[in-house]
Amino acid sequence: MSHFYKKKAYRYPLYALLAVSFLSLALLAYFQWILGLANLLLLLFVVYYVIRSQRKLHVEIEQHISQLSHRLKKVGEEALMEMPIGIMLINDDYVIEWTNFFLTSCFGEQTLVGRSLYDVAEQLIPVLKQESDTELIDIHDRKFKVVIKREEKLLYFFDVTDQVEIEKQYEAERVVLGIIFLDNYDEITQGMDDQAKSQLNSQVTSILNKWANDYGMFLKRTSSDRFVAILNEKILQQLEKSKFSILDEVREQTMKNNIQLTLSIGMGTGAPSFPELGALAQSSLDLALGRGGDQVAIKQANGKVKFYGGKTNPIEKRTRVRARVISHALKELIVDSDKVMVMGHKYPDMDALGGAIGILKMAQLNQKEGFIVLDTNRIDAGAQRLIEEVKNYPELWSRFIKPEQALEVMTDDTLLVIVDTHRPSLVIEEKLIFRTDHIVVIDHHRRGEEFIENPLLVYMEPYASSTSELVTELLEYQPQRAKLTMLEATALLAGIVVDTKSFTFRTGSRTFDAASYLRAQGADTVLVQKLLKENIASYVKRAKIIEKASISAKGIAIAKGNPNEAYDQVLIAQAADTLLTLSGVVASFVISKRTDETIGISARSLGDINVQVIMESLGGGGHLTNAAAQLSNVTIDEAERRLRVAIDEYLEGGKKS
Numbered sequence: 001m002s003h004f005y006k007k008k009a010y011r012y013p014l015y016a017l018l019a020v021s022f023l024s025l026a027l028l029a030y031f032q033w034i035l036g037l038a039n040l041l042l043l044l045f046v047v048y049y050v051i052r053s054q055r056k057l058h059v060e061i062e063q064h065i066s067q068l069s070h071r072l073k074k075v076g077e078e079a080l081m082e083m084p085i086g087i088m089l090i091n092d093d094y095v096i097e098w099t100n101f102f103l104t105s106c107f108g109e110q111t112l113v114g115r116s117l118y119d120v121a122e123q124l125i126p127v128l129k130q131e132s133d134t135e136l137i138d139i140h141d142r143k144f145k146v147v148i149k150r151e152e153k154l155l156y157f158f159d160v161t162d163q164v165e166i167e168k169q170y171e172a173e174r175v176v177l178g179i180i181f182l183d184n185y186d187e188i189t190q191g192m193d194d195q196a197k198s199q200l201n202s203q204v205t206s207i208l209n210k211w212a213n214d215y216g217m218f219l220k221r222t223s224s225d226r227f228v229a230i231l232n233e234k235i236l237q238q239l240e241k242s243k244f245s246i247l248d249e250v251r252e253q254t255m256k257n258n259i260q261l262t263l264s265i266g267m268g269t270g271a272p273s274f275p276e277l278g279a280l281a282q283s284s285l286d287l288a289l290g291r292g293g294d295q296v297a298i299k300q301a302n303g304k305v306k307f308y309g310g311k312t313n314p315i316e317k318r319t320r321v322r323a324r325v326i327s328h329a330l331k332e333l334i335v336d337s338d339k340v341m342v343m344g345h346k347y348p349d350m351d352a353l354g355g356a357i358g359i360l361k362m363a364q365l366n367q368k369e370g371f372i373v374l375d376t377n378r379i380d381a382g383a384q385r386l387i388e389e390v391k392n393y394p395e396l397w398s399r400f401i402k403p404e405q406a407l408e409v410m411t412d413d414t415l416l417v418i419v420d421t422h423r424p425s426l427v428i429e430e431k432l433i434f435r436t437d438h439i440v441v442i443d444h445h446r447r448g449e450e451f452i453e454n455p456l457l458v459y460m461e462p463y464a465s466s467t468s469e470l471v472t473e474l475l476e477y478q479p480q481r482a483k484l485t486m487l488e489a490t491a492l493l494a495g496i497v498v499d500t501k502s503f504t505f506r507t508g509s510r511t512f513d514a515a516s517y518l519r520a521q522g523a524d525t526v527l528v529q530k531l532l533k534e535n536i537a538s539y540v541k542r543a544k545i546i547e548k549a550s551i552s553a554k555g556i557a558i559a560k561g562n563p564n565e566a567y568d569q570v571l572i573a574q575a576a577d578t579l580l581t582l583s584g585v586v587a588s589f590v591i592s593k594r595t596d597e598t599i600g601i602s603a604r605s606l607g608d609i610n611v612q613v614i615m616e617s618l619g620g621g622g623h624l625t626n627a628a629a630q631l632s633n634v635t636i637d638e639a640e641r642r643l644r645v646a647i648d649e650y651l652e653g654g655k656k657s
Helices: 002-031 033-082 101-106 124-129 161-172 185-189 194-215 233-241 246-255 274-290 321-336 350-365 381-390 403-409 430-435 467-476 486-499 509-520 525-532 536-547 569-580 611-616 636-652
Strands: 085-090 096-099 134-139 142-149 154-159 175-182 218-223 226-232 263-269 295-300 305-309 339-343 369-373 415-419 439-443 457-460 556-560 587-594 599-605 626-631
Touching: 085 101, 096 101, 101 154, 124 134, 124 142, 142 161, 161 233, 175 233, 175 274, 185 194, 194 218, 194 226, 194 233, 194 246, 226 233, 233 263, 246 263, 263 274, 274 295, 274 305, 321 350, 321 415, 321 457, 321 467, 339 350, 339 403, 350 369, 350 381, 350 415, 350 467, 350 486, 369 403, 381 486, 381 525, 381 569, 403 430, 415 430, 439 467, 467 486, 467 509, 486 509, 486 525, 536 556, 536 569, 556 569, 556 636, 569 587, 569 599, 587 636, 599 611, 599 636, 611 626, 611 636
Parallel strands: 263 295, 339 369, 339 415, 415 439, 439 457, 556 587
Antiparallel strands: 085 096, 085 154, 134 142, 142 154, 175 226, 175 263, 218 226, 295 305, 587 599, 599 626
C-alpha cells in the first residue's frame, strides 16, 4: 500500500505540470495556431516518452525487489540452517522440538528432535530452572556459551572454544612476582666463620637455582637473605601441585649440616602492573613471616590468599634486641598518650588477662593512667578465678572497666594496646579500634589474613609461648620505678603456664628466662596451681567427651560433646589436650556447644599436622599445634561435617582463603 501511495504522490505534480502546459498551448494557439499545434505535438511526444520510461523503470524496480526478496529469503534460510551458531527450540518438558544442522553436527547426531535435554545436555537443566540467561558448557570437547530466551523457549549455542583457550593462555602467561626470604639466616650465620658462611650460601643458592631452572623461573639473589623470583601463572600452578616442596628440601638439606634453615616465600599474582605485584609479594611475605615462617603465602589482587607449608614451629630468636627496641618504642607511645587502654580477645583466658595486667603495669611505670577493658559476663572459668583474686586488691580491680565505660573515657590521644589477638572481629569491643589512631598489637599467634588496620606498633612473635612471655620481656626494659606486685607477677606466670601446658609445649629458653624473672619478682607458684584447678564436675564432663572420640587410621581423633549441653571453652581445650596424649593420636579435634551458643572447635597436634591452617579454613586461627574456631548458626553435626571437609582439603594440599 505504501508503494501505491508513493506512486500517486509522484503523479500529482506531473498532472499539474501537464495542465499548466495545455493551458499555455491553448493561449498560444489562440493567437498563433500553427506555432501552438507544433508545440502540442512536441509536448505529446515528451509526455509519451516520460510515461514509457516511468513504466519501464517501475517494471525494473519490481523485478529487482522480487529478486532481492528471494535472495534474502534464501540467505535467511541458509543462515538459519548453516551458520556456525547452534539454535534449539524446546518445550516446557525440556524436550527438543527443533535444532539447526550446525547444532546437530556438534552433538554428532543425525537428529535431536524429540529427545530430552536430560539425555542430550543435562548440565543445562539447572541453568534453565534458575534465572541465569547464559551458561558455559562442554559438548564433545568444545566449549559453548548458551544464551537462553525463556519466553520463546529458544537457546542459542555460540562456540567459544578458541576464545576460552586464548583466555587460558593469557591467564597462564600472566606475570607472578615472588620474594624468597631465608627466615633465620642472620641468627645462624652470626657465629660462623667466612668459610662456613660461604659454604652455606653456596648450598642454598645451588638448591634454589636448580629449583628455579627445573620450573623455568628467573631467580636473582638481591641480598644475603633475600631472592626475587619472576614466573608466570602456569609455573605457579605447577609449584602449587608440588605443595612447594622446596621448603622441605632446603630444610632437610641444611639439617644434614646441623643447621635448621627455613624459607618464607611471598607471591604476588593477578595484578596488572609491576608496582602492584611487588606490593602484593611483599605483603604476602610479611604475612608468611607473621605466621612463623617456613611457608608460602600467595596473595591475589582480589585479596584472596593461599598458604602452603608451615610444617615446623617457629624458631626461637636467641637475641633480645627486638624486645628491647619494641619496649623502648612502646614507652615513647605511652608517654605521648593521655591514658592507656588495654584490651584482649572475647572470652579472655589467663594469658590475655596476664598480658593485659602487664601492660597496665607498664603504663603505671611511665606514670600514665591505665585501664583494662573486660566484660565480666563473658570470661572463661580459669580467668574468672583470677578475677576473683584481683577483687581482693581494690587498687588493681579499680583499673578494670566495662566496654561501655571505655568508650566514654577514650579520647583521640588514648593509646589502645591489644593483647593476645590481632583480629578486629575477636576483640572485646571492636568500636574502640575506630575511636583512636594510636593502636599497638602484641600477640604470639601466627598472623592471619584479618588484621587490625594501620597500628602504630606491632609486636608479633609466633615463636613465643604466650603473650604473657612477650609482655614480661618488655617489662624488663621499662623504667623500674616500682617492683611488680605478687599478683601481677603471678598473673603473668599463670598466662605462661596455661599456654605452655605447664612448660611442655612451645617452650623455649626465653620462656624459662621470663618465668625466672617473674619468680624473682614474687610470683606465687602455689597460687598459680590454685588458679588452674578444676572441679570434679568439669573433670567428669571432659571424660565423657573423650569417651565418645573416634580415631581415624591417620591418627586424627574427633570428639563431640552432648548437643544439649554447653561447655566452657577451657574444658573443650583440655579435652583436646588429653586426646593428644593417647597412643596413636597425632591430632585431636573437640567439637561442642559453647556457653555463648556458638559451636566451638579446639584443635591440637604434635606438629605433623598444621591445625592452624585447618581452623583458618573454618574462620578460626591459632598456632601450628594449637588452634580453635567458633561457628555460628550451625549444629554440632554440621560443624563436624565442615571440619572433616577442612581436614580432607588440608591433607590433599594447600589451604585457600
